[in-house]
Amino acid sequence: MNLTDILQQAGGIESMASELGVPPAMARQGAEALLPAILGGFKKQAQSAGIEGLGGLLGQLGGGGLLDSVLGSQPTPVDQGNDVLGQIFGSKDVSRTVAGQAAAQTGLDSGLLKQMLPILAMMVAGYMAKQGGQSGGGGGLGDLIGNVLGGAVGGGAAPSAGGLGGSLGGLGKMLDMDGDGNPLDDIMGMVNKMRG
Known part of the structure; x- marks a missing residue:
């Protein structure tokens, strides 16, 4: 089962769809x-920070409560999602580039995808924090990150285990220009080129 399926089962895709006023199928396509x-x-x-460092960061950002905020009946506090994006991407330019690339791949509006990004970031961070139990450090969180971030991103050890195995698809391959399995460094390179 990939991460999109997990988030859908948890109700996250449905919740994001209703919050943004789009059909669940469109929200799922954007999430993928x-x-x-x-x-x-x-x-x-x-x-860069190690599993413990990432576990600590997840806790600081709101831990499992991030997922609860998305699933709750109140509007999602997207500022928290933007904080998560700031930590993992480092700049709004990267978020814009990611949304633009996803728009080119899916045909969805990049503005809609930009709205989805912080909500999805909260879901992923909250899910990882809940599964990892935060205090587990190297144990639960390490295994979870190995599974969720493994697969296509980790070098192909367990493609069926990771959320990326199934969902990396064309966009990931398109963005992963140097073939190292991690498209983010290539996205950062594109952003740097745009600035220069």
């Missing part, structure tokens, strides 16, 4: 296009 970049961002955090 955006999740590889979000997961790539978390993988980069895990690589």
Whole structure:
């Protein structure tokens, strides 16, 4: 089961769809296009800060409560999602680039995809925090990140286990220009070129 399926089962895709006023199928399509970049961002955090560092960061950002905020009946506090995106992408330019690439792939409006990004980031961070139990550090969170971020991103060890195995699809391959399995460094390169 990929991460999109997990988030759909948890009710996250449906919740995001109703909040943005779009059909669930459209929300799922957007999620599948955006999740590889979000997961790539978390993988980069895990690589630079270690699993414990990522667990601590998830806790600071709101932990499992992030997923609860998306699933709750109140409007999603997207500022928290933007904080998550700031941590994993480092700049709004990357978020814009990710949304633009996903729009080109799916035909969905990039403005809509930009609205989906913080909500999806909250769902992924909250899900990882809940599954990892935060205090587990190297245990639960490490295994979960191995599974969620493994697969196509981790070098192909377990393509069926990771959310990216199924959802990386054309966008991930298109963005992963150097073939290292992590499209985020290539996105960052594109953003730097745009600035220069």
